[in-house]
Structure formats: C-alpha cells, structure tokens
Amino acid sequence: MRAARLRRGLAMALTACSIVVTVAAAARSTVPGTPVPPRLPAMRAETLPARYAANHRFITESEHAARALGDEGRAGVLARLARGDRHFLSFSPRGDGQVVEVLGDLAHADRIAVVVPGSDTTVDTFDELGTVYASLNGGARSLHAEMRKLQPDRKTAVVAWYGYPAPRTMSRDIVTTDRALDGGRRLAGLVGDLRRVNAAAPVAVLCHSYGSVVCATALRRMDAPAESSLSDVVLFGSPGTGVRSRAELRTRVPVWAGRGATDWIEGVPHVSLDLLGAQIGFGTDPVAAPFGARLFPAGAGSHSDYLRPGGLPLRNIALIALGRGSEVSDD
Missing domain, CATH: 3.40.50.1820 (Alpha/Beta hydrolase fold, catalytic domain)
Structure with a gap:
C-alpha cells in the first residue's frame, strides 16, 4: 500500500511538472500605463488610515488604467475593490x-x-x-x-x-x-x-x-x-x-x-x-x-x-x- 501511494505521488509530480503554464510569466510583466505604487507608511495603529487611503487611490488609478487599456474585466473587479467602505493594507494590480x-x-x-x-x-x-x-x-x-x-x-x-x-x-x-x-x-x-x-x-x-x-x-x-x-x-x-x-x-x-x-x-x-x-x-x-x-x-x-x-x-x-x-x- 505504501509503495503504491509513493508511485501515485511520483506520477502526480511528473504529470504536474510536464504542464506548460504561461500565466506565471504574465504575472511578472508590467502593463504600460500601470500607475506607480504608493510608498506606504510602516504598519502602526496610527498609520492605518493613511495606508487605507493610499491603497484606495491606487486601486482607483489602476481601475482607470485598466479601462484605458480596454481591460473591462479587470476594471470591473477593481471598481468593486474601490468602494469607499473597503480597507486594504496592501494592493498590487500586476x-x-x-x-x-x-x-x-x-x-x-x-x-x-x-x-x-x-x-x-x-x-x-x-x-x-x-x-x-x-x-x-x-x-x-x-x-x-x-x-x-x-x-x-x-x-x-x-x-x-x-x-x-x-x-x-x-x-x-x-x-x-x-x-x-x-x-x-x-x-x-x-x-x-x-x-x-x-x-x-x-x-x-x-x-x-x-x-x-x-x-x-x-x-x-x-x-x-x-x-x-x-x-x-x-x-x-x-x-x-x-x-x-x-x-x-x-x-x-x-x-x-x-x-x-x-x-x-x-x-x-x-x-x-x-x-x-x-x-x-x-x-x-x-x-x-x-x-x-x-x-x-x-x-x-x-x-x-x-x-x-x-x-x-x-x-x-x-x-x-x-x-x-x-x-x-x-x-
């Protein structure tokens, strides 16, 4: 039983390693027109409002950039994130x-x-x-x-x-x-x-x-x-x-x-x-x-x-x- 499970695990690993995925490479690219990330203050109780506000602006700017590039799907996602009642410690659109x-x-x-x-x-x-x-x-x-x-x-x-x-x-x-x-x-x-x-x-x-x-x-x-x-x-x-x-x-x-x-x-x-x-x-x-x-x-x-x-x-x-x-x- 143990040997069979090891064989299944090896087969799973070899199968997974054979899959060619391009998504990871795309995730590392920078889309032209993407706004510059804000410089966030270190996390402290007193800096949370500033972090929330900076990330809200960044999400809104990223939404506008997505629309300008014709990516309506991503723009719609970012519009929901940009609601005024939501608070983010960090955010990246890349x-x-x-x-x-x-x-x-x-x-x-x-x-x-x-x-x-x-x-x-x-x-x-x-x-x-x-x-x-x-x-x-x-x-x-x-x-x-x-x-x-x-x-x-x-x-x-x-x-x-x-x-x-x-x-x-x-x-x-x-x-x-x-x-x-x-x-x-x-x-x-x-x-x-x-x-x-x-x-x-x-x-x-x-x-x-x-x-x-x-x-x-x-x-x-x-x-x-x-x-x-x-x-x-x-x-x-x-x-x-x-x-x-x-x-x-x-x-x-x-x-x-x-x-x-x-x-x-x-x-x-x-x-x-x-x-x-x-x-x-x-x-x-x-x-x-x-x-x-x-x-x-x-x-x-x-x-x-x-x-x-x-x-x-x-x-x-x-x-x-x-x-x-x-x-x-x-x-």
Missing part, C-alpha cells in the same frame, strides 16, 4: 495581483483572524471564486459575521490575506513547496506587523488548502515576538504542510485540523519526494493521528464549503478564532 483586506477595526480589536487562501486566488477571484463564499473575501466576510454572532460583545477583525503568489491548480507549483517558501516569509512578516498595530489582540491564522503549506512555512521562520501573538493555527482542506508532524513546526501554538467528508483533497497522496532538487508533495495528512493536530468536526461539505454561511465548519473555525476551541462540536 498580473495575478495582491490584495490584503481588513474587515473590522484592526487597531482596537480584541481578537484578530487571518485567512490564508489556497490555489487559484488572484485579484480577479478575490471577491468570487465559483461562489462568493468560496472566494477569499467572501469567506472572510462569512467568518467575521459568524464571530460577531457568536460573541457580539467582543471586537473582532479579520484580515483576508492574499499576500503571496498563490499557485494555479493546473501548474507544477501546486505540488511543490516553492510558492509556500516565499508566502511563509511574507505571512510571518504580516503577523509581526499585526503585533505592532495591536499587541493586545491574539491572532488566529486560518489556512485553507495550499494555504496550510504557507502557514506551516511561516511558523517555522517566525520570530519569537511574532509567534507570541498567535493563539491558534487552523488547517482546513489541507493537502499536507510539508512536514511529517506537528512537532516539526516547532511551535507551542495549538494547531487544529479538519476536513469535510466530501472534500476531494482526501484523495491527494500524502507523500513527500525530492525530485531534481524540488520537494514534491506535502507529507503527512494533517487530520491523521501521526501528525498530532487537534481535530475539529468539519461536517459533510466539500473543498470550498468550509466558510459557507450557516455551515458547521464555519462555526467551529470561528469558535477557535475567538479563543473558544473547547466549544467546538459536531452539532
């Missing part, structure tokens, strides 16, 4: 883009949750990825609403963090840790920034699909002050983390894992191979006993259902983010 949105009052929140997405997240799918709640923004809004419903007397903030170049499903990157190495560095930096903005608020990091590989990488390179801000790490719909067990994450922060009963990710081979210098596959299944995570019930849903409004996994993830992990249940 290629697949970068979007980090804040829901709630980050500087004065009692609890902060960071949602880290998986594959196929781009600036164009930020608000909708098949369904609204399957997108990063839609899922983050569902989570924020659930947290406020479960504990209306507590101030909460949610960061929808598309701050790394997420892989495309049909690319070799989806089976390697390459994107997670850069993403983990950036995520560790964000947690440090959140501590400087609001040192009193515990931060829960919630990691979907390939995002769990990013989170695991961040944990292994996070400095002690940043890690001290973390309350919990939650892995859901995870293909693995790139390590064999929770112990290899070298953290004292509680690590949770859950998977819906009909999530296709269960069928991904849980192997890790070194192929031509690249790590292929992500190792131990996080919901398997040898990994050592705390398990939470994730219901009968599929890969995109974890943050669906009214769902069991959303409630349990929100409870963990609120510091009420002892209350997770299958009811």
Whole structure:
C-alpha cells in the first residue's frame, strides 16, 4: 500500500511538472500605463488610515488604467475593490495581483483572524471564486459575521490575506513547496506587523488548502515576538504542510485540523519526494493521528464549503478564532 501511494505521488509530480503554464510569466510583466505604487507608511495603529487611503487611490488609478487599456474585466473587479467602505493594507494590480483586506477595526480589536487562501486566488477571484463564499473575501466576510454572532460583545477583525503568489491548480507549483517558501516569509512578516498595530489582540491564522503549506512555512521562520501573538493555527482542506508532524513546526501554538467528508483533497497522496532538487508533495495528512493536530468536526461539505454561511465548519473555525476551541462540536 505504501509503495503504491509513493508511485501515485511520483506520477502526480511528473504529470504536474510536464504542464506548460504561461500565466506565471504574465504575472511578472508590467502593463504600460500601470500607475506607480504608493510608498506606504510602516504598519502602526496610527498609520492605518493613511495606508487605507493610499491603497484606495491606487486601486482607483489602476481601475482607470485598466479601462484605458480596454481591460473591462479587470476594471470591473477593481471598481468593486474601490468602494469607499473597503480597507486594504496592501494592493498590487500586476498580473495575478495582491490584495490584503481588513474587515473590522484592526487597531482596537480584541481578537484578530487571518485567512490564508489556497490555489487559484488572484485579484480577479478575490471577491468570487465559483461562489462568493468560496472566494477569499467572501469567506472572510462569512467568518467575521459568524464571530460577531457568536460573541457580539467582543471586537473582532479579520484580515483576508492574499499576500503571496498563490499557485494555479493546473501548474507544477501546486505540488511543490516553492510558492509556500516565499508566502511563509511574507505571512510571518504580516503577523509581526499585526503585533505592532495591536499587541493586545491574539491572532488566529486560518489556512485553507495550499494555504496550510504557507502557514506551516511561516511558523517555522517566525520570530519569537511574532509567534507570541498567535493563539491558534487552523488547517482546513489541507493537502499536507510539508512536514511529517506537528512537532516539526516547532511551535507551542495549538494547531487544529479538519476536513469535510466530501472534500476531494482526501484523495491527494500524502507523500513527500525530492525530485531534481524540488520537494514534491506535502507529507503527512494533517487530520491523521501521526501528525498530532487537534481535530475539529468539519461536517459533510466539500473543498470550498468550509466558510459557507450557516455551515458547521464555519462555526467551529470561528469558535477557535475567538479563543473558544473547547466549544467546538459536531452539532
């Protein structure tokens, strides 16, 4: 059985490596007429309004540039992002883009949750990825609403963090840790920034699909002050983390894992191979006993259902983010 799984993992890796993808190259190009990114102030509680305002102007300028270039699809996306009631810590329109949105009052929140997405997240799918709640923004809004419903007397903030170049499903990157190495560095930096903005608020990091590989990488390179801000790490719909067990994450922060009963990710081979210098596959299944995570019930849903409004996994993830992990249940 083990040999068969290794063969399946190798076959998956070789197949993925044979796919020719041009999207990544396009994402690195600069479109003529793209406005110059603003110089943002360092993240502090007192600088948040200035960052929000600068990014709002940049998004609006980028929308106008997209329209001038005849890219009405991207212009429509940017017009929605440019609404006056939305707040962004960072933004880039280049290629697949970068979007980090804040829901709630980050500087004065009692609890902060960071949602880290998986594959196929781009600036164009930020608000909708098949369904609204399957997108990063839609899922983050569902989570924020659930947290406020479960504990209306507590101030909460949610960061929808598309701050790394997420892989495309049909690319070799989806089976390697390459994107997670850069993403983990950036995520560790964000947690440090959140501590400087609001040192009193515990931060829960919630990691979907390939995002769990990013989170695991961040944990292994996070400095002690940043890690001290973390309350919990939650892995859901995870293909693995790139390590064999929770112990290899070298953290004292509680690590949770859950998977819906009909999530296709269960069928991904849980192997890790070194192929031509690249790590292929992500190792131990996080919901398997040898990994050592705390398990939470994730219901009968599929890969995109974890943050669906009214769902069991959303409630349990929100409870963990609120510091009420002892209350997770299958009811």
